[in-house]
Amino acid sequence: MSLKGDRLKDEGSRLQVTAAGATAGLIARFVIAPLDVVKIRLQLQTHSLSDPLSHRDLRGGPIYKGTLPTLRHILRSEGLPGLWKGNVPAELLYICYSAVQFTTYRTTTQLLRAAFHDDDNPNRSALPQSAESFIAGAIGGGTATATTYPLDLLRTRFAAQGNDRVYPGLTLAIRQIAHDEGIRGFFRGLGPGLAQIIPYMGLFFAAYETLRPHLSELDLPYSSGGAVAGTMASVMAKTGTFPLDLVRKRIQVQGPTRGRYVHKNIPEYVGGTVGAVRTIWRVEGVRGLYRGLTVSLMKAAPASAVTMWTYERALGFYMGLGEKREERL
Template sequence: MPSGSTALHLVAGGFGGTAGAILTCPLEVVKTRLQSSSLALRPFCLPVVQLQGLNGALIRPGFSSVGVLELLRTILEKEGIRSLFRGLGPNLIGVAPSRAIYFAAYSQAKEKLNTVFVPESKKVHMLSAACAGVTSASLTNPIWLVKTRMQLEARAKSERHSSALQCAMRVYRTEGLRGFYRGITASYAGVSETIIHFVIYEALKQRLREHQPFLAPGLLFSPKSQDFLGLMAAAAVSKTCASCIAYPHEVIRTRLREEGCRYRSFVQTLQLVVREEGPLALYRGLLAQMFRQIPNAAIVMVTYELIIHLATKM
């Protein structure tokens, strides 16, 4: 991504994030439900069956057996189609500034680091992505906490759901200001996903540039369909790799953002989930995440690149 006006990167990142959030919201709701604890899922999911293990202890199967389509159908039947867009308000409020902050921080950090390290090296991309991820997570965590609480609120069609403001006020009354930053340690751990994503994306993008020798090194791709299909493919591949490697932090973050005090810290939550539900529980909702994140990443990155390209040509 080219260095340039911070405002331009803010606008481009904001538009890209907004487009991706709207189109993939239902899958995010399903993913969040799958990531949450069984207590949060039990009221509107399949019946919980208890089995007796070899040592006589009761074993409660986790919800990893609940498929994406199965949960999607259950939400539609029990809660209605509007529940698939729970949290969209905070998402739209937060995604634009979050992506805008992220892309602006990434661009600025990369511009500065290019003067310190070898320009456009992997070290520059990794450090820039880390700076951008920490900055964005720190400033927007309260919005994402409210969004997660809303997405986990399972109520029947006839019952009224809480609004974003009501949810935020409840968090403030019961947990104080600190409650809005629950899960931020997991978000910081998730910076590793961002680093992997951008390093692979930049490498793939560079390879695409090498196959277009008629373009000057400092220019973006020409506005041909194959160029943007290439960018979408690069974004999808890089995000898939990053999500698979760093996915457990998403499950831990969702658990930390749940109401109650059962999950207290990153390490404690990690140990508790593995001990009670097994290591595979750290990958609950991965399929829904792939369905959501791959098109979302492609939409975000291509929208961002398109806006930057059009702005530089004006």
């Protein structure tokens, strides 16, 4: 791997990497917030659009069909702010998640290179590049998911609200969940979340680190090699792990408020992740496990591209500040 390709993992202090990751998460979240709300609404929609009989239990809930019609429906019924529902916990989630993810990824890579160092090049691991990136990406994603999961649950619940607000505000939501569901309520769906994110981030970073050096050598118009590599890696990883993401969303809105969201007919799932998958498969078919995949891919591509593009430039900016500070000293 070229020196340029190693920058993501090797350059910058831990504080600079953390700050760059947080900056990337903050900007990426704001850009893709409307698509995130649409994705969650589609994922929570349990009825089949092709079966009129399945509409009998909607209890006043909306019927969404496709990305653009869902965007128009939310704008018409809830206004422009409806597309940024859950943005406060989501911004906190993306900032904390990105900071933990990139820091853990960098630290894990350094540990792997120390444990499996190449005798001919102490700065390089004897592990294959793809294996090193997969392990570091999986550990980084898993650590970030477990650390920030309560914010992810809050983001989902706020995005699932219609005009009838389940939670008036973030502080009251935290208090209500703690009172009604206990600490475990903040971690509903963590199992499928970890089962999804570990292979997702492993595949993402493995693909990203493999594609980036080659794409960086190309003269791409209006884009950088890192942005294109991030987009391609995200699409490949997201498609492979999407059913677990859908199951996580369905489990996150379980509990005493289940019937009060914009979709009022969300079933009660028993048996954990496996039970939820079986129920969705039996009632909604294979397509039920991929509701919202199109908008998820639409969201994943710009989100990853913006995240990686911003991260690289933010890291360069913070490293430049550090160099200037050292020069003054």
